[in-house]
Amino acid sequence: GELRALLVTEPLQPSLAGPGVEFAVHSEGQYRGAQRWIAGRVEAVMKRLQSSNVKLLLSSAKQGEVVTYYAKLHGISVVECLSEEEMALIGEITGVSPYTPLGDDMCGEITETAVAAFCPPLLLGSRRCVHVGLSSVCGFQPHCLILCGPVDGVNEQHAEALQGALTMLQQLFKTVEQREGCGAEVTQKVVEYTFCNSNQVSKSQLQTLKDETETKILDPDKSDALVDNQNNHSTAVLVAHNADTGTASEHLDVGEGLEETSCNTVLFEREESCVSIAQGNSSSLIEAGSVLPVGGYFEVLLHYYIHHYAKQCRQSEVAVVSSVVADALLSIPKCLYRTAEGDSFTHFYLKTINSLRKNEPLPMSKEGVESVYCKYQLVISVLYCAAELLSIDLIIDIKRPLQKIEDCDSEDEL
């Protein structure tokens, strides 16, 4: 039937003397009485738990032998040494806070108990666990996923990959609104960065951004203009949004042909408002649940539209930097096709560009799909990071480790 579980965070057995407390023994009777009181108190607590139908005690502290003994006598199972996270998770699922023996007045039923449907012991490999079916008061039902593998290290990596996949699924359903506000908040951060003055740093770091096989975008005569550009952190803005019926077909329903409608990325610009050349009547830039087939399509699409924008751009610096970013994007699909035989990257690139030019739907990839929102966040983060690195002109080596701002008061002086 239904059983109840109790959470505790401290030992149930009262100690003879607490920390910093001195227990003075005057007489034999007093000492014996104290010991007996301790044992009697534990027994009373256990009797109370039994009468409140508590069958499981979940404790984060180690319980003494007396507690285990009386618990066994009264038919209560004890699980000790739970971690803080497990206690917090159980508290959140069941809405129950831990029981304090001191604050209990010992009358009436204990109210702070969690209800569990089952709690049998379980043998996993060589570890003994208890499998508790807590009934949850919040929206979700707790489940456990058991990952098996030959070695511990493999299991940890699988667990981390699974965490990543779950995070990606959460991000999949976010939307990006098409608003000025989005660009303005982004530009605020940009203005905080200091200006960079060194030619060499900009040039060498730009080299790393561009692809080896692409044509040189940096003209030696234009390098000054480029440096000025970096100082003001203006990079290319946006990409056309062919919003039309295509958007609807992307929502996780990739059976039908996909239109290339999903390349919407908002990048930051100078202190002016974000220039979004988004046409179309949909209100959000990226709809929730937008996906694209894997295999480099996102990068090629973004590359195509950035180049397209760069050609139409009036300012030559923005055009040049847009071209750099567009060509850098191609490094991803190049990596993906590196292990396959022959010129598969060139083949893929030409095929995709042709379909784009003719406005045809993208071919379906049999390997799966990826989330547009996640990719969008990725591109933004990369551009932020690149902008910050390009503004550094000197790295200073220090002997003392840096402290966080909050710790300033506790810093000891020499």
Place this chain on the structure above:
Amino acid sequence: MSRLEATNPPLFITLTKDTASQSLSLLSRIFRSSYGPDGRLKQLHNGMGGCVCTTSQSSAMLRHLSVSHPVLRVVTASVRSHVSRLSDCGLFTAILCCSLIENFRSLNVAPGTVVRISTHLLSLCMDYLKSEACCCRVSVDFSSVQTLVCLVRSILTSKPACILNKTEVDHLTMLIVKAFLFTVPCHAETNAVLGKCVIVPVKGRRVVDSTLLPGLLIEAPEIQLAKPLTVKRTGSDRIKIALFCVSMSGDSFNPEEGTIAVHHGISLEMLELNQLLNVGEQLVKDEVGLVVCQKVIHPSLKQYLKENHVLAVDRAGLSLMEPLSQMTGSKPIASIHLLSPGCYGSLKDVCVESFASKHFVHLIPEDTVICSLILCNRSDTAWDELKRVCETAEHVLQLTMKEPLALLGGGCTETHLASYIRHKSSSLSSSSFKDLDCSQTQYQLVADGFCRSLESVARSLNHDDGEVLTDMVYGHCWFVPSGYPSVSKWSDLVSKCGCGVNDNTEDLNWRLLQGQSGSPIIQSCPKESSVKVNDFLTLDCFAAKCSGLQVALETANLILDLSYIIEDQN
């Protein structure tokens, strides 16, 4: 001022096909040479002193072997985790894993393709082993002990470090099977739990002196043998037992935190002793016949109990507490200040036994779910090995109870599986090749490598320079001793196959098992042998071998997939 010292940068190694190949082949040689009943022993020994371990078991070797290369550490970690779960087939897993890595690395196929194909091969093997039509498995019939005896005998004979002759093997086999049968409860309830067999060490005696006793033995050096034991019994002719898990020596008054201030004229030791004597009075009043304490009992209390005809046994140890409480139904008392009558248990009888020069108090319960195996062997190292073997045997019997199947031993399952895979892989449809994204040649190469690895495990059983053959009809493994004249036919030289099922009455088409890939072998589907189970089969644990196969292949795939090692040198 805290300083940050420059730390060593991480070491970055690119893995090639030759990485760690020498260390891998050394590890593989160590395992191969210890495999099977004719395996050679390894002595583990620290130059600075300490005890010496002579063993051929993987659990003992891997625990002490220190491996430095990260690739090999993955292999040893997987084998250790397999052994910790299933106790058996550790060497099989290790040898198969090393052999798979060596064979797959020598192929000219991309690692990704090899991994896909080998996973498909593994699924073919597991489907075959789990199907009814599998010809190398035997179902275990629990109405007779024949198969259980074969299983235990195979395990005992496969560990040569125990140094047992035939009579000793037979004697121990019967004892272990009997011990296992004792641990099965007589009345099947819904929550029936298997009991435990506690192994009691007696070193320096002959193996045939080992005996099995129901109940538990607690070593008690001060009990004299001469006096017969008179123990107080309750009305129903049972003996009441009180079990204490707390120390009764009068020194438990130190609190963990805080301090105790004692006033003048009061002695805490006297207080504790008085309390102990009160406990003694209470025990006598409750007609308790036997008091067992995990830790030490104060001599005054012991004397008092003795005067009142209550038997007191102390220093029982933590490992005996759980079997004692399970056997007698008593709950270990955790405080000397509150005794509750609901925590006593009951026993049928208590007597004193002695073996070699040790004296034990023998507690006999009403139902014998817990039993004690007094294990004797001549030397320390042989005894250690024997204890491990007995624990493995008990675990294998428990696993067999869960899944009542056994596989043919002696290398026959490995060669039979290899024949099956050779047959299956030559008749796969082209759609499977498309699914796996490989060509037929690649598949054949990988399948050949897989089969050769399985056969190499069977070949490792042979340590004495003879030949190892397999037959093309049943796919079993046959050993030919060395020193045969070169012009004889195979059928004159073989007598029985590795597991004992087949003999040489029919003309089976034998061929030599080779290490290198030779000409392609045309194999028809291996058949089931017509001979039924008899008393002299060699059998292996089904669950352990299947899991070993899986672990070996998954670990080999993991190693093949590795491209880089990044090591933190701090």
